[in-house]
Amino acid sequence: MSHSAPTLPPGLPLPAAANRRRTRRADAWLPYLLSLPALLVCIGILVPFVTALWYSLQRYNLAMPFTRGFIGLEHYQEFLSDPAFWNTLRVSAVFTLATVGVELLLGLGIALLLWRRSRVNDAAAVVLLLPLMTAPALASLMWKLMTNPGFGVLAWAAAQVGAGDFRWASAPSSAMFTVVLVDVWVYTPFMVILLLAGLRSLPPQPFEAARLDGVPAHFVLLRITLPMLAPFLLTATLFRTLDSIQQFDIVYAMTQGGPGDALMVFQVQAYLEFFQYTNVGRSAALLVVLWAVTYALSRLFIRHWMRLRQGGRAHG
């Protein structure tokens, strides 16, 4: 430490050197310089975001540019009495609850099944990655081929068990079931690998103690495993909820929101509002409502996530 470094390492409390003032200043702007490009990208995202907020307060239809003007909260007021809006809200809620619910239960079950390390279990965990790494839009196409009424293997199988009139995504009554099925196929593995990572990071002592005491398995699951797994369950559920509520790819690739308005989730509805009806203002307002919901949820998530980051380095 006898010689003074030409520039002072950041965060290192060296004794004051002769050139301390100058280097301090250099170090002060270094982090800003390094993060400048990322900041610019941030601004690049924030500008269109603010623009969208602004559009949502305007009457703005690309087909009728001359009627453009500020209308305040009119779009939002219209939503309150608009059956299409309530349908969107209902469809999005059903889709989100169904997908996250099924994926959580199924994912937890599979994770418990694969908990113990063995060659078979590890191989199965790898196989489960494949649906998750398939582009969701392409996954929809795959299921579309399999449920095609003309030759689809699933349509044929349904007919064999006496459900020949089950029309999968092309009937309003079964369209939701079909897209939920595709979502479950793609994203259950997400739950599995997160929960599996959680299970395998748990300390073994409580489980050994329970085994020695002859505690019944269901009691261990409810009183030991699940409480200890809670942070991971919360992380996985929040992640999936935030993504599910915004699902676009699977629904759009499958039916573009149809048949009728059976699958008009938020982003699909907003997409059609923009590109089919060129109604920019209304489309933006719809997305702002969705954003408000996800923002509230993501605050919750980020707070939880920060706790994991600070306290939970132990989850390694």
Place this chain on the structure above:
Amino acid sequence: MADLVLRVLRGLALALVLVFFLFPIVWILLMSFQTNETILRLPPSLAFDPTLANYKALLTGTMETSSGTLQVTFLRNLGNSVLLASLSVGLSLLLGVPAAYAFARFRFRLGEDIAFTLLSFRFAPPLLVLLPLSLYFNELGLADTYAGLIWVYQLICLPLVLWIVRSHFEEAGVEVENAYRLDGHSWWAGFRKVAIPLAMPGIAAAGLLAFIFAWNNFVFALILASADKQPVTVGALAFVTASGIQYGQIAAAIVLSILPTLALALYAQRWLVEGLSLGAVKG
């Protein structure tokens, strides 16, 4: 006895799980080696003479149908996917690694703000940003350009790179770097010769995962790219509409589109948990 029943039940459950998650991929793979005649057969059967005609049609760009020859642009979509995903990842590493380093080594307000803005946009509806952008892009001359798309793809790649690489810089610790710098090296040398090599596994993981997510993205290109710039995800959908009933070719197109990410995922599996949860859960 009860133990045996339990083991059989577990085995059965595992088999069911594997069938459910593997069957669609296997089925589409089988379809891609069939002609339309055998695909349309009912009941579906595994007895067929495998043919490479579907792949040949996709790769040569011409498809023979009963109503004449069709041009197939699928190869172009594949090229677009490679181009968009790799350049986007390259750019996000270039922008993200220095920023991640700054966030890990310096405590400064702006850093946290940027990190969290990007994180919260990871969870915001993409259309909220995309729709105004589609209007802006016309004015900026970025409409339907690779550059415009690559910039928007940063929305997927950059948060991933920032959060994962940052945590790896933090874990590597500052001690080795400080020791190196006390020998008279500049921070730049320390960054390049010490910090980056130590964080390399994290950087590689972030890059791989960002590539997978960029490749799988659908909505950005659907909105911002016209046919000749579209990646496979959007191209395959258009292909279905254009080719109508060429189911074998559709299946082959799907196989070619998902193969690269599946292969990369197998390679990157040990970082997937961390990447999918943006570092919230470690694998």
